[in-house]
Amino acid sequence: MGSNISRPFYAIAYIFALLYFIAMSALNVVYLSLKGTIQPEVKVIDTILKKEISQTFLANSITLTPGTLTIDVDNKAKKLTVSILTPRDQSAIIPFEKYIKGMFE
Amino acid sequence: MNTDITIITAIIFFVSGALLLVASFALLRFQKIPHMLYARLHILGVVDAACILLLVFLGKPIIALVAVLYFILTPVAVHSIAKSHYDGGAGDDY
Numbered sequence: 001m002g003s004n005i006s007r008p009f010y011a012i013a014y015i016f017a018l019l020y021f022i023a024m025s026a027l028n029v030v031y032l033s034l035k036g037t038i039q040p041e042v043k044v045i046d047t048i049l050k051k052e053i054s055q056t057f058l059a060n061s062i063t064l065t066p067g068t069l070t071i072d073v074d075n076k077a078k079k080l081t082v083s084i085l086t087p088r089d090q091s092a093i094i095p096f097e098k099y100i101k102g103m104f105e
Numbered sequence: 106m107n108t109d110i111t112i113i114t115a116i117i118f119f120v121s122g123a124l125l126l127v128a129s130f131a132l133l134r135f136q137k138i139p140h141m142l143y144a145r146l147h148i149l150g151v152v153d154a155a156c157i158l159l160l161v162f163l164g165k166p167i168i169a170l171v172a173v174l175y176f177i178l179t180p181v182a183v184h185s186i187a188k189s190h191y192d193g194g195a196g197d198d199y
Binding site: 022023025026029030033034036038039040041042059060063064065066067068069070071072081083085 | 124127128130131134135138139140141143144146147148150151153154155176177179180181183184187188191
C-alpha cells in the first residue's frame with residue numbers, strides 16, 4: 001500500500017466505492033425518514049490519514065454521503081468532528097479511508 | 106436500441122422523482138428534535154444524490170460536467186453551514 005504504481009488503481013477504486021456508498025446511504029436515509037427513527041448526534045472520530053489533502057478528501061467524501069456530515073477537521077490531532085443521522089460505528093462512517101490512504105500516502 | 110435507452114432514462118427519472126418526493130416530505134416531517142439543522146442537512150444529501158443522478162442521465166455532456174462540479178461544490182457549502190452553526194453558539198436551536 002502506498003507505492004506509486006498502485007495509486008491510480010486506488011483512485012479508480014475510490015471513485016466507484018464513493019458512488020456505491022452514496023447510493024446505499026441515500027436509500028438508507030430514505031428508509032429512516034419513512035420509518036421516522038432518526039436521532040442526529042455529533043461525534044468526534046479519529047483518522048489514520050496524515051496529509052492535509054487526504055484529510056480534505058476524506059471530509060468531502062463524508063459530507064457527500066447522505067447521513068454523515070463533517071463539521072470540523074483537526075489536522076494536527078488527526079480528528080474529525082462529524083454529525084451522523086443515527087448512531088453507528090466509526091468504521092461505518094469512514095469506509096473509504098483505506099482507498100484515500102492508498103491514493104495519497 | 107433507442108427505445109431501451111428511453112425506458113432506462115424514464116426509470117431513472119422516476120426513481121429520482123420518488124427520492125425528491127420522500128426527501129421533501131421528510132424535511133417537513135421532523136420538527137423539534139435535537140440537532141434539527143444537521144438532520145435537515147442529512148436529508149438534503151438525498152436531494153443532492155437524486156439531482157446528480159438526474160444531471161448525469163439527462164443526455165447532454167455539458168450538463169454531466171455540471172454534475173462533476175456538483176461533487177466539489179456541495180460538500181463545501183454543507184460544511185460551511187454546519188461549521189457556522191456549530192461555532193456560532195446556536196446550540197440545539199431548530
